[in-house]
Amino acid sequence: MGAAELGIETFNIMGVSLKVSLAATALATIVSVPLGFIVAVRDFRGKRSLVAVMNTLMALPTVVVGLLVYMLLSRSGPFGFLGILYTPTAIVVGEFILAVPIITALTYAAASGVDERVRKTAESLGAGASQSAWMVLKEGRLGIIAAVIAGFGRVVAEVGSAIMVGGNIRGYTRTMTTAIALETAKGNFILGITLGMILLVVALSINLTVNAFLGRKV
Amino acid sequence: MNAADLYELRGVKRTVGGRAILDIECLSIAEGALTSVVGPNGAGKSTLLKLMAFLEAPDEGEIFFRGEAVCAKDFYNLRRSVTMVDQSPFLFRGTVFKNVAYGLMVRGMDREEWGYRIREALSLVDLAGFEDRSVRGLSGGETQRVAIARALVFKPDVILLDEPTAGVDTARVEMVEALIKDVNERSEASVIFSTHNIAQAHRLTDNVIHMSAGKTTQQSIENVFSGCVESEDGARFVRLRGGVRVAIPEERTGTVRFSIPSSCIDIEPASDGGDAINRLDGTVTRMEIRGDKVRIRIDGAISLRVELEYAQLKGKNITLGSRVAARIPPGDMRMLE
Numbered sequence: 001m002g003a004a005e006l007g008i009e010t011f012n013i014m015g016v017s018l019k020v021s022l023a024a025t026a027l028a029t030i031v032s033v034p035l036g037f038i039v040a041v042r043d044f045r046g047k048r049s050l051v052a053v054m055n056t057l058m059a060l061p062t063v064v065v066g067l068l069v070y071m072l073l074s075r076s077g078p079f080g081f082l083g084i085l086y087t088p089t090a091i092v093v094g095e096f097i098l099a100v101p102i103i104t105a106l107t108y109a110a111a112s113g114v115d116e117r118v119r120k121t122a123e124s125l126g127a128g129a130s131q132s133a134w135m136v137l138k139e140g141r142l143g144i145i146a147a148v149i150a151g152f153g154r155v156v157a158e159v160g161s162a163i164m165v166g167g168n169i170r171g172y173t174r175t176m177t178t179a180i181a182l183e184t185a186k187g188n189f190i191l192g193i194t195l196g197m198i199l200l201v202v203a204l205s206i207n208l209t210v211n212a213f214l215g216r217k218v
Numbered sequence: 219m220n221a222a223d224l225y226e227l228r229g230v231k232r233t234v235g236g237r238a239i240l241d242i243e244c245l246s247i248a249e250g251a252l253t254s255v256v257g258p259n260g261a262g263k264s265t266l267l268k269l270m271a272f273l274e275a276p277d278e279g280e281i282f283f284r285g286e287a288v289c290a291k292d293f294y295n296l297r298r299s300v301t302m303v304d305q306s307p308f309l310f311r312g313t314v315f316k317n318v319a320y321g322l323m324v325r326g327m328d329r330e331e332w333g334y335r336i337r338e339a340l341s342l343v344d345l346a347g348f349e350d351r352s353v354r355g356l357s358g359g360e361t362q363r364v365a366i367a368r369a370l371v372f373k374p375d376v377i378l379l380d381e382p383t384a385g386v387d388t389a390r391v392e393m394v395e396a397l398i399k400d401v402n403e404r405s406e407a408s409v410i411f412s413t414h415n416i417a418q419a420h421r422l423t424d425n426v427i428h429m430s431a432g433k434t435t436q437q438s439i440e441n442v443f444s445g446c447v448e449s450e451d452g453a454r455f456v457r458l459r460g461g462v463r464v465a466i467p468e469e470r471t472g473t474v475r476f477s478i479p480s481s482c483i484d485i486e487p488a489s490d491g492g493d494a495i496n497r498l499d500g501t502v503t504r505m506e507i508r509g510d511k512v513r514i515r516i517d518g519a520i521s522l523r524v525e526l527e528y529a530q531l532k533g534k535n536i537t538l539g540s541r542v543a544a545r546i547p548p549g550d551m552r553m554l555e
Contacts, residue, residue: 115308117304117306117307118308118310120304120308121304121307121308121310122324123273123297124271124273124297124303124304125301125321125324125368125369125372126297126298126301126321126324126372127320127324128324131324135310138310138311139311
């Protein structure tokens, strides 16, 4: 494979990685931020148990998720009719499952840490339930953004689920991590390490962008 | 309940961990008045204010607001006209402007009005020009004053201030006190503030609710003074500000605190001479008719509240601005400690 061809393929792999990771993180954020926030601000029976489950699921092994999603999406599985196994969509599903507990648990921690006076102050100034909740979210936004970044970090770096449900198909479902796994298996350590470095640079760039944005807003 | 009552609390209890932190049999607060809630730490002042701010619901009992019984579903609407400034107020991240604008924003008020209103509120609390300052660098006193401005800006009907001078530097306590009176007098807002400073409570208003261990005693202990007992020619007295001397009837030494019931004080148009002890010369600065009685405020070296029968006052030719001599009958004061 020539250098130009290699470059194009690397860009393609990066594109797939970013596309599936950002999609999974975005979907997980939509579900997890409100969920973590509600668990933090509401009192209900079984709350402590739910928090314990959320914290435990943060350590969910990626291969277990891969196996679960594989069983669900395989031809004989309950969602086999969708025909999405070995597609980027299947990787998004697996990564979504991995990101949800992390973003939920860290959003819960961030919202729980917001000063109780924020809500009371907003309410005493005439805010309704949604307005005061929004104020709590705004005050806890640093922690919540950190939760989303942690979720993205988890999915962009995972390999087990992506390889099992994506199939590591060249030019289609091959991500940075699955490519690293493949190249390492083939003995191409230099290429594997190079891809690993690129992955770190991509993650660092995203973090720096978010921090620069926060720096202007805080 | 009187038609003019803003709040009436009946059998209101608030319990935390099985312990009653507030237990009020009956309490009424007049509309439009400046009312203080005074008591030591842990007396239940903040809890009472939170209930009246509709931030918390009582565990037992009923709260009536302007004659209507209030339940939790009414809280949101009521909080649009009632606001509370906490003892240690929280300022939202950002600028002073954003904080003061919050009440206007949640009410959907026209943005064109914001600038004028915010500048006005900030100048009232002596913070003109602070709009663009970040709340991070503010001192405790400035934080307290921004919080007061944030409450004043949307012109609520009721303002509850929990220990408004706590954390305010001594030089600005008078400014905050003047502001509290000014807000009550200039606008039609009812102002209720809590304090542990009994002198401050009485200095600012005649409507004082005393609290202790979660219970209220609405009796008004007025004209509270304290001083060191001196002795001269066998007479014992306390010398107050401006050399005003008040005879102490009991065998007391050291520092004493006492109140002079307003109904015991007699006033006459000022004249030269007469006994200098138990006498205060001053000007009538406030007269308020309450039924067949008149409440009068006399400001001189010290301030006194006097209550007289209207008929009794009629023949004395005393009006607002009159120079008068107030006489305190010996032995009518109540020793507090």
